[in-house]
Amino acid sequence: MARLVRPLGWASLVANIAIVVTGGAVRLTGSGLGCPTWPRCTDESFRPHGELELHAAIEFGNRLLTFVLAAVAIATLVAAWRTGRRQLRVLALVLALGVPFQALIGGVTVLTDLNPWIVSLHLLLSMAMVGVAVLFLRRVDDPDAVWTRGRTQALAWITFASTWVVLYLGTVVTGAGPHAGDAETPRNGLDPLQISQLHADSVFLLVGLTVGLVLATRAGTPARRAAVVLLGVELGQGVIGFVQYFTDLPEILVGAHVLGAALISAAATWAVLAVVLRPAPAPVPATRVEATASR
Structure with missing residues (x-):
């Protein structure tokens, strides 16, 4: 198995x-x-x-x-x-x-x-x-991949943390909005316009950080590909978010936005792991070690 x-x-x-x-x-x-x-x-x-x-x-x-x-x-x-x-x-x-x-x-x-x-x-x-x-x-x-440190890795972690700020604020926006799950359910009492603006601001910050991560990673590497995918998912999610806001939150778009949030979580995790995890160094063959020792 x-x-x-x-x-x-x-x-x-x-x-x-x-x-x-x-x-x-x-x-x-x-x-x-x-x-x-x-x-x-x-x-x-x-x-x-x-x-x-x-x-x-x-x-x-x-x-x-x-x-x-x-x-x-x-x-x-x-x-x-x-x-x-x-x-x-x-x-x-x-x-x-x-x-x-x-x-x-x-x-x-x-x-x-x-x-x-x-x-x-x-x-x-x-x-x-x-x-x-x-x-x-x-x-x-x-x-056997090992955790690494550096400026690019730090940027990846900051981007990952910002992703979770965006996801959290998205749930707060939901709690202030009309789709409560039941007609009698009270909302969280926050102003939907203000919390939506805060959520949008956090999205702009996340997109900016992700662009930085794309530029900080080397072309053709798994880290660059993962960062580009994350950026693409963010942009798609952002478009859905703006359209749903200005069309009075139709259920089909809100549902697509929920799916997008799950994909954001997956893509952000993939991106940070692609940057901070590196393959372990290959072991030196025993024959090479013996040859070096005999010199």
């Missing part, structure tokens, strides 16, 4: 992105309280029924996807364990433990009637799991 570790790593990445998208669909369809309690869907049943059928089915479907995510995480953990590589075991364990932790936060979200700050935490944890899945894949492909 160890030979399946890479495909399962990709499956973990895709599944974690999918749970972000379906969670967004729950909110955008107003189905956040389709199942008004947790862990059951209603006080009497784990399954939706009756007058709650439509919204409950959407919310219940998202809950069921958690079991798919759990199955993928467990399979990834087993495959990683079979490799005997400690790093992969630890990362796979983090991915596996993240599933019940995420489910617990999801339950708190429902029990607090979709408190926007808890919803924000729920989304950010999924974004973090996307990043862990990317790190897992990098370690599968290059287990």
